Amino acid sequence: xxxxxxxxxxxxxxxxxxxxxxxxxxxxxxxxxxxxxxxxxxxxxxxxxxxxxxxxxxxxxxxxxxxxxxxxxxxxxxxxxxxxxxxxxxxxxxxxxxxxxxxxxxxxxxxxxxxxxxxxxxxxxxxxxxxxxxxxxxxx
Ligand SMILES: [Zn+2]
Numbered sequence: 001x002x003x004x005x006x007x008x009x010x011x012x013x014x015x016x017x018x019x020x021x022x023x024x025x026x027x028x029x030x031x032x033x034x035x036x037x038x039x040x041x042x043x044x045x046x047x048x049x050x051x052x053x054x055x056x057x058x059x060x061x062x063x064x065x066x067x068x069x070x071x072x073x074x075x076x077x078x079x080x081x082x083x084x085x086x087x088x089x090x091x092x093x094x095x096x097x098x099x100x101x102x103x104x105x106x107x108x109x110x111x112x113x114x115x116x117x118x119x120x121x122x123x124x125x126x127x128x129x130x131x132x133x134x135x136x137x138x139x140x
Contacts, residue, residue, distance in 0.1 A: 002032035007056045010035065010084070018085055021128075022092035022121050026100045033092070044091045046098035048107070054091055062087045067119070068094075069112040075136040076119065082131065086122060093121035 003019065005012040019033055030050045038055035041063055045053045056062070064078040065087060081087055097117040098109050123133040 001028035004033070005035040007035045007037045008058055010056065010059070014085075015088060018088045018125075019092045021125060022089045022118075023096040024121070024124075026096045027103070031096075031099065035088075042087055042091055044095045046095040046102070046109075048102050050099060052092070052095045052099065054088070054095065056084065056088065059084045065090055067115040069115055071112060072115045072119075076134065079119070079122070079134055082126070086125070089125045090118045090122045094118035 001020075001023070003016050005015045007015075015035055019035075020028075023031075031052065032050065033052045033054065035054045035056060038057045040057040040061050042057060042065075043055045047053075062081060062084050064081045067073050067076050067079065079090065081090075094114045094117070097114040101107075101109055101113065119134060126133055
């Protein structure tokens with residue numbers, strides 16, 4: 001995996017470790033991840049050629065995360081965002097899941113599957129850092 005971090009004062013090595021955590025279970029072969037700055041909030045994009053672009057706003061400005069799909073938004077109205085680290089794990093896991101979908105599912109992207117995977121990885125991360133998992137507000 002190639003990795004570059006050009007976002008504000010985000011610590012490069014820690015960002016790399018968080019991205020590697022978020023990408024567990026997904027092949028990193030021919031993958032390049034770039035983290036760049038954004039005025040506010042955050043965004044991510046996965047390309048079919050293996051590039052992942054993540055954009056993060058200033059550290060103190062990361063708002064609660066909201067799942068992309070309607071069903072998941074109902075289940076998790078606000079995904080509590082403990083810190084920029086939570087945001088990065090969630091976002092990177094979501095985009096890595098898209099790479100997995102492109103490679104193994106015949107090219108179709110599923111936002112619901114990517115969000116579910118990202119919530120699972122975020123909960124693993126929260127468990128590793130001694131926090132409770134995020135629970136769905138309603139049954140899917
Ligand atoms: Zn997506």
